[in-house]
Amino acid sequence: MKASIITIGNEILSGMTLDTNSSFLARELGTIGIPVALKISVGDRADDINKTFKQALAQTDIILCTGGLGPTSDDITKKVAAKLFGLKLKFDKKILDHIRSRFAKRGIEMPACNRGQAMVPDKAEVLFNPEGTAPGLLFKKGKKILILMPGVPREMKAIFAGSLKERLEALSCRMKINMLTLRTTGISESAIAEKLIPFEKGLAKSILAYLPTHIGVDLRLTLSGKNSGQIDAKLLELSLKIKQLLGPVIYGQDEETMELIVGSLLKDKKLTLTTAESCTGGLIADRITNVSGSSDYYLGSIIAYSNILKEKMLGVKSQTLRLHGAVSKETAIEMAKGVRGRLGSDLGLAITGIAGPTGGTDKKPVGLVVMALAGPKGTVALEKRFLGQRRHIKESSAQAALNMLRLYLLKC
Amino acid sequence: MKASIITIGNEILSGMTLDTNSSFLARELGTIGIPVALKISVGDRADDINKTFKQALAQTDIILCTGGLGPTSDDITKKVAAKLFGLKLKFDKKILDHIRSRFAKRGIEMPACNRGQAMVPDKAEVLFNPEGTAPGLLFKKGKKILILMPGVPREMKAIFAGSLKERLEALSCRMKINMLTLRTTGISESAIAEKLIPFEKGLAKSILAYLPTHIGVDLRLTLSGKNSGQIDAKLLELSLKIKQLLGPVIYGQDEETMELIVGSLLKDKKLTLTTAESCTGGLIADRITNVSGSSDYYLGSIIAYSNILKEKMLGVKSQTLRLHGAVSKETAIEMAKGVRGRLGSDLGLAITGIAGPTGGTDKKPVGLVVMALAGPKGTVALEKRFLGQRRHIKESSAQAALNMLRLYLLKC
Numbered sequence: 001m002k003a004s005i006i007t008i009g010n011e012i013l014s015g016m017t018l019d020t021n022s023s024f025l026a027r028e029l030g031t032i033g034i035p036v037a038l039k040i041s042v043g044d045r046a047d048d049i050n051k052t053f054k055q056a057l058a059q060t061d062i063i064l065c066t067g068g069l070g071p072t073s074d075d076i077t078k079k080v081a082a083k084l085f086g087l088k089l090k091f092d093k094k095i096l097d098h099i100r101s102r103f104a105k106r107g108i109e110m111p112a113c114n115r116g117q118a119m120v121p122d123k124a125e126v127l128f129n130p131e132g133t134a135p136g137l138l139f140k141k142g143k144k145i146l147i148l149m150p151g152v153p154r155e156m157k158a159i160f161a162g163s164l165k166e167r168l169e170a171l172s173c174r175m176k177i178n179m180l181t182l183r184t185t186g187i188s189e190s191a192i193a194e195k196l197i198p199f200e201k202g203l204a205k206s207i208l209a210y211l212p213t214h215i216g217v218d219l220r221l222t223l224s225g226k227n228s229g230q231i232d233a234k235l236l237e238l239s240l241k242i243k244q245l246l247g248p249v250i251y252g253q254d255e256e257t258m259e260l261i262v263g264s265l266l267k268d269k270k271l272t273l274t275t276a277e278s279c280t281g282g283l284i285a286d287r288i289t290n291v292s293g294s295s296d297y298y299l300g301s302i303i304a305y306s307n308i309l310k311e312k313m314l315g316v317k318s319q320t321l322r323l324h325g326a327v328s329k330e331t332a333i334e335m336a337k338g339v340r341g342r343l344g345s346d347l348g349l350a351i352t353g354i355a356g357p358t359g360g361t362d363k364k365p366v367g368l369v370v371m372a373l374a375g376p377k378g379t380v381a382l383e384k385r386f387l388g389q390r391r392h393i394k395e396s397s398a399q400a401a402l403n404m405l406r407l408y409l410l411k412c
Numbered sequence: 413m414k415a416s417i418i419t420i421g422n423e424i425l426s427g428m429t430l431d432t433n434s435s436f437l438a439r440e441l442g443t444i445g446i447p448v449a450l451k452i453s454v455g456d457r458a459d460d461i462n463k464t465f466k467q468a469l470a471q472t473d474i475i476l477c478t479g480g481l482g483p484t485s486d487d488i489t490k491k492v493a494a495k496l497f498g499l500k501l502k503f504d505k506k507i508l509d510h511i512r513s514r515f516a517k518r519g520i521e522m523p524a525c526n527r528g529q530a531m532v533p534d535k536a537e538v539l540f541n542p543e544g545t546a547p548g549l550l551f552k553k554g555k556k557i558l559i560l561m562p563g564v565p566r567e568m569k570a571i572f573a574g575s576l577k578e579r580l581e582a583l584s585c586r587m588k589i590n591m592l593t594l595r596t597t598g599i600s601e602s603a604i605a606e607k608l609i610p611f612e613k614g615l616a617k618s619i620l621a622y623l624p625t626h627i628g629v630d631l632r633l634t635l636s637g638k639n640s641g642q643i644d645a646k647l648l649e650l651s652l653k654i655k656q657l658l659g660p661v662i663y664g665q666d667e668e669t670m671e672l673i674v675g676s677l678l679k680d681k682k683l684t685l686t687t688a689e690s691c692t693g694g695l696i697a698d699r700i701t702n703v704s705g706s707s708d709y710y711l712g713s714i715i716a717y718s719n720i721l722k723e724k725m726l727g728v729k730s731q732t733l734r735l736h737g738a739v740s741k742e743t744a745i746e747m748a749k750g751v752r753g754r755l756g757s758d759l760g761l762a763i764t765g766i767a768g769p770t771g772g773t774d775k776k777p778v779g780l781v782v783m784a785l786a787g788p789k790g791t792v793a794l795e796k797r798f799l800g801q802r803r804h805i806k807e808s809s810a811q812a813a814l815n816m817l818r819l820y821l822l823k824c
Binding site: 009010011012013014015016017018019020022023024025026027028029030036039040041043044045070071072073074102103105106107108110111112113114131133152154177179181188189190191193194200205206208209210211212213214220222275277280281282283284285286288289290292293294295298299300301302303304305306308309312313343344355356357358385387388389390391392394 | 421422423424425426427428429430431432434435436437438439440441442448451452453455456457482483484485486514515517518519520522523524525526543545564566589591593600601602603605606612617618620621622623624625626632634687689692693694695696697698700701702704705706707710711712713714715716717718720721724725755756767768769770797799800801802803804806
């Protein structure tokens with residue numbers, strides 16, 4: 001049993017819209033043992049869509065297709081599929097009621113063109129879309145299955161999670177492909193590779209993949225087999241070996257983010273946190289508050305983007321700013337102490353730096369970042385240098401500051 | 413002249429890593445008149461890579477390939493391509509010096525395995541990588557060109573922008589495909605479609621695409637032709653018609669973000685801004701400070717995630733919180749006035765809401781958000797209701813708050 005993934009839309013083919021759907025679906029299919037054999041992007045032309053459907057139906061058993069189900073005139077996927085399967089469109093009152101209720105919830109009247117989304121091919125199965133107005137559709141002919149879903153990722157995911165995943169799993173030949181990812185930060189890809197030489201010796205090449213980004217390197221282990229439990233046990237064994245070799249540069253596993261890990265450490269240790277941000281401009285606070293329940297340990301932040309606010313809101317001495325500059329260990333330490341004291345938390349995390357592209361000097365170049373952490377036992381500071389564009393420097397800095405906090409929490 | 417885009421890596425095929433490279437490259441190729449005929453993802457197996465290279469070389473003229481150039485054992489693209497073109501790997505001192513200097517800049521010693529990245533196929537052209545350690549490579553055989561670039565998007569983009577784009581443009585048949593995008597927010601896809609009925613009448617279907625996300629709907633106009641100036645003039649004409657029909661729901665064009673637009677309005681009007689965030693937890697500040705030069709008009713923010721900080725740092729009355737709750741127009745207004753007064757800016761923007769998934773009630777459900785804007789002439793407040801997951805609600809809320817500020821600035 002093999003699957004194809006088809007993404008429809010000129011905006012995908014021309015690259016104007018990033019295709020996130022096919023990676024989500026490939027990943028999900030992998031977990032239920034259905035390998036993806038074909039990945040195709042096609043534009044909004046009926047002929048091209050029709051041809052691609054036929055090719056995919058000939059080469060694979062299950063076709064998952066996203067895009068082209070919206071209310072506007074460029075959305076033609078449903079019509080093409082209905083024609084290919086010899087079905088006619090009919091009106092479905094339940095779908096219309098659902099669409100109406102979504103607009104009503106937001107206090108907006110339903111535009112007339114949304115009515116077309118309640119027209120569905122007879123004999124195609126309707127897949128409920130809890131997140132939007134376009135329902136999913138399942139077409140069947142013999143053992144071949146074609147599934148249409150909207151291109152909006154949130155809606156596609158909701159339909160997939162609804163009942164589709166379970167049903168596809170029941171069809172799968174049950175050869176499982178399981179993965180485990182260890183997430184590292186603060187160490188380069190090549191430095192990891194050196195430490196893992198004894199681990200990689202004799203290991204099949206396809207098992208370990210290095211996935212580097214500017215905020216860290218993910219290490220992905222992949223194994224396949226018939227018994228999911230056995231694969232998972234082997235993955236666990238391999239991951240423990242890597243953990244022994246790498247130590248605390250590994251901050252999490254699989255979908256765990258740095259903010260999630262830091263959050264659970266704060267919760268475990270019953271400590272509260274406040275932050276003072278300059279160069280990251282709120283990104284650290286944003287990441288911390290992406291975690292549901294973060295209000296239990298996170299009180300808030302002062303984003304002191306200007307020097308005046310560093311003095312006024314955080315109590316940084318004007319002498320410190322004058323003598324050492326806004327980007328200095330001295331300033332970072334006063335920011336951390338200031339936010340901890342004034343906002344009243346157990347820990348205060350501060351960061352100041354030069355995100356660029358302007359503002360750098362020979363002595364203090366773009367990418368120079370200083371972090372400080374104030375706690376009941378005193379204050380520590382750390383200087384880092386990052387390369388890249390403004391957004392990259394912000395993201396690298398936020399990750400490094402959260403990692404500094406994590407390493408502190410691991411020891412206290 | 414046609415192009416293929418090949419992305420290499422098990423992590424891409426299995427969906428574990430999102431492929432952003434192929435959309436970037438397709439977009440860039442479109443602007444220089446080279447259409448993409450083939451998009452393929454392939455895993456880290458020498459046989460598969462070799463087959464895919466051959467297929468792409470047979471069907472298209474230019475192959476852009478990303479991934480598999482790293483220092484680790486799973487990176488084999490360079491070797492496969494060298495073998496296919498009958499070339500041998502040789503050591504390049506200039507590349508090694510560049511790699512060493514990158515590590516030195518960050519104060520880290522170069523791991524030994526990075527040395528392998530300085531081995532390049534003789535007769536292949538080396539493309540300088542200013543952002544990383546793996547150089548790009550250009551192979552030529554007759555009129556066919558194969559280009560290898562690293563999979564890290566920042567590095568691939570730097571190599572492409574370096575000199576590659578210009579060179580490919582010189583080769584292109586010069587049939588231009590130009591695009592213009594109008595960006596809207598605060599209006600649904602179907603409501604836009606209703607307003608654009610007179611515009612779409614008689615318009616070829618492929619010209620206008622609706623690209624909805626939870627923070628707005630982008631309207632993409634695409635035209636092709638031989639004369640880039642003529643296409644652009646026609647695009648401008650069409651965009652003006654859309655602007656007339658839609659009015660101020662359009663906030664920007666092409667790559668313009670809401671924060672960029674708001675930033676230039678603040679600059680133009682010589683006004684300073686501070687923000688007070690609760691439910692968005694720093695996301696508004698983060699977005700504002702993504703704009704280089706934002707320190708000219710943005711002083712900072714108070715992220716008052718807890719009610720205590722709303723009182724202590726923003727001066728919200730405890731009575732207001734008790735009587736109306738943290739998510740209320742009354743609280744939002746006091747937050748906006750508080751941050752404006754205490755941090756000393758012309759404008760104060762505040763937001764409070766329930767990002768979920770917990771914390772909602774019948775009267776105040778998850779997704780309820782209240783925004784307020786305080787200025788010299790008084791304070792306005794606005795209530796919105798969003799649907800979706802926590803991160804979506806944060807993003808929708810931040811966009812709506814920035815849009816409220818934009819609409820205010822347009823009038824003042």
